[in-house]
């Protein structure tokens with residue numbers, strides 16, 4: 001589609017907004033002449049872009065071959081409205097390949113998930129389109145009965161893992177807002193914050209409350225965001241943004257468009273696990289931190305983060321998951337459809353909302369999310385909503401499981417002890433030791 005259409009090249013000198021500009025083809029020139037009048041805002045965005053400066057015009061991105069799945073006739077030529085990673089990749093190959101390898105590209109494959117099931121049965125189809133797919137990406141459909149234009153059922157859409165008619169995955173303009181496609185915009189946290197926020201993945205809010213966010217928002221003008229090259233420690237030093245840690249260059253790493261490249265855990269599932277090749281990925285991230293911190297400081301951060309993830313896994317996630325499995329196996333829930341019982345919603349919120357918040361808070365230095373919006377709620381709902389619901393089912397196997405846990409697991413035994421006894425244990429360090437033992441048996445002493 002974006003293949004530079006070969007046209008008879010005539011140099012036209014057009015007078016555009018008082019600025020003289022060379023345009024290299026008749027058709028390309030025509031697009032701009034018309035659209036300057038009918039969509040002047042869009043035209044101005046393009047005119048202000050680095051693309052315009054380098055003579056990349058409408059037709060370089062929107063031009064299409066008649067055989068393309070989403071091509072339609074427009075003013076005597078074939079164009080397509082979508083400009084997919086494959087199209088941008090004609091000129092930006094490395095970025096397109098890295099996006100293709102990332103989790104972002106897979107974000108549209110969610111139909112099989114419990115999240116999607118829940119949205120479809122408890123909500124309804126329109127919410128899947130305007131909610132989920134607006135972040136994750138829709139499968140963009142063509143309306144063949146309407147000049148092959150995009151179907152209103154799935155367009156507009158700029159979800160991060162959009163499934164495009166040409167088979168490519170994702171949309172570059174999820175981050176590079178059109179038509180300026182400005183690097184400095186993509187470097188700022190607001191870009192990621194369209195999707196990375198809210199009850200189940202509040203990275204934006206966590207960043208805002210972190211020291212990093214504080215320093216960023218109070219010193220934004222010192223961030224050199226417009227610089228062509230943007231290497232941490234060289235071109236700016238004040239604060240890291242989302243892009244700094246997850247994507248941007250360091251003195252020894254290039255920009256990566258694979259956002260998983262520096263991530264060691266996966267904090268999304270009910271029980272967190274290390275990613276494949278996690279040590280390398282972690283060292284990629286540390287290579288960002290050490291521009292502003294010492295090794296000892298950064299290792300300390302990872303020690304505390306790992307400890308928190310193991311705590312959440314061992315104390316709450318694994319027991320709650322085991323109990324749910326027993327209840328399902330024994331068919332002890334009142335209604336048969338998934339999510340038609342209270343306990344399923346309670347369990348879901350423990351891991352999908354509160355449990356993620358606690359893990360994300362610890363990963364990115366947001367203490368309020370780690371505790372008050374995080375582990376505090378995990379604990380309250382585990383002890384005072386989840387366990388009572390288990391008792392109500394009358395499932396003897398599940399009840400025996402939790403009784404045994406409350407009696408014999410040192411992390412849960414506190415409920416049957418006295419306050420005096422527990423306070424003494426905290427003072428002497430005995431209670432803390434329970435957790436240190438658990439954590440150190442998991443990862444070994446560092």
Ligand code: HEC
Nearest residue numbers: 027030031034035038058059062063075077079080081149
């Ligand atoms: C003669 C004027 C004219 C020219 C030349 C022209 N356009 Fe358009 N274009 C329009 C008008 C009018 C619309 C709005 C049509 C509508 O609302 O459906 C439009 C709509 C579009 C759309 C959106 C269509 C949709 O249904 O989503 C795109 C994309 C587009 N033009 C790109 C281009 C490109 C690329 C070129 C150059 C190859 C071009 N236009 C040349 C007048 C023009």
Ligand code: HEC
Nearest residue numbers: 032035043046051056057058061081082083084171173178
């Ligand atoms: C660098 C590539 C690029 C260039 C150059 C470009 N566009 Fe686009 N355009 C896009 C992308 C990306 C989208 C969003 C489509 C998508 O999500 O795939 C888009 C969308 C559009 C749309 C439909 C969306 C809307 O908001 O209505 C129109 C119309 C359009 N472009 C017209 C133009 C015109 C006219 C020009 C030249 C002045 C132009 N484009 C130049 C990449 C480009």
Ligand code: HEC
Nearest residue numbers: 002050054056060061083087088091172176181182183184
């Ligand atoms: C016909 C070739 C071509 C196509 C197609 C193209 N670009 Fe570009 N792009 C360029 C050139 C040339 C530059 C300016 C030189 C540079 O920065 O590499 C550029 C620069 C950029 C920049 C840096 C802008 C800045 O602030 O410095 C971004 C981001 C970008 N393009 C994204 C995209 C996206 C997203 C698409 C698809 C929607 C796209 N490009 C399609 C050629 C193209």
Ligand code: HEC
Nearest residue numbers: 110113115116119128131132135136194195196201268269
């Ligand atoms: C505001 C944007 C947004 C909306 C709306 C949204 N999600 Fe997400 N979703 C995300 C982000 C961001 C992540 C990744 C979070 C992380 O890594 O912490 C995610 C993660 C997921 C995951 C986990 C993927 C994995 O690899 O484990 C699934 C499944 C999912 N979402 C499905 C859905 C479904 C289904 C809906 C609608 C019911 C939905 N999401 C609504 C942004 C959104």
Ligand code: HEC
Nearest residue numbers: 085088092095096099172175183186187230243248249255
């Ligand atoms: C998750 C958000 C995100 C997505 C999706 C994304 N980009 Fe980027 N892109 C960025 C950020 C952030 C930067 C700036 C990195 C820096 O300079 O620190 C960037 C920079 C660029 C640059 C400038 C590179 C340079 O070295 O100066 C180009 C070109 C580019 N992106 C193209 C693309 C293309 C093409 C796609 C789709 C295949 C894409 N991007 C998808 C966030 C994104």
Ligand code: HEC
Nearest residue numbers: 103106107135136159160174191192195242243246259260
């Ligand atoms: C349009 C929505 C959207 C935008 C914008 C977006 N993301 Fe994401 N991101 C997602 C979704 C959805 C996922 C989960 C994908 C999955 O697992 O299926 C995700 C996953 C991630 C992951 C986890 C990757 C992994 O391999 O575990 C990171 C890190 C990430 N995004 C960082 C960023 C950064 C940094 C930005 C901004 C520069 C950004 N994202 C912009 C939607 C978005």
Ligand code: HEC
Nearest residue numbers: 192196203204207240241242245263264265266267268363
């Ligand atoms: C100071 C560096 C830093 C900043 C700034 C930062 N992050 Fe992170 N992020 C991390 C670290 C460290 C992790 C955990 C990595 C690991 O698992 O080893 C992480 C994890 C993530 C994850 C993975 C969560 C999962 O479910 O597995 C996502 C998504 C993410 N960050 C998005 C963002 C977004 C969006 C922003 C900005 C609003 C941001 N990050 C700002 C360092 C940072």
Ligand code: HEC
Nearest residue numbers: 211212215237238239240245285288289291292298301365
């Ligand atoms: C561009 C510089 C920069 C980068 C890169 C950076 N930080 Fe920071 N970090 C800071 C600044 C500035 C502070 C605030 C120092 C203070 O409180 O005086 C800070 C504070 C912290 C704190 C203390 C939080 C608190 O509430 O006291 C931790 C922990 C931290 N950073 C960890 C990291 C980790 C881990 C990374 C890499 C994933 C990282 N930082 C990357 C600049 C940076």
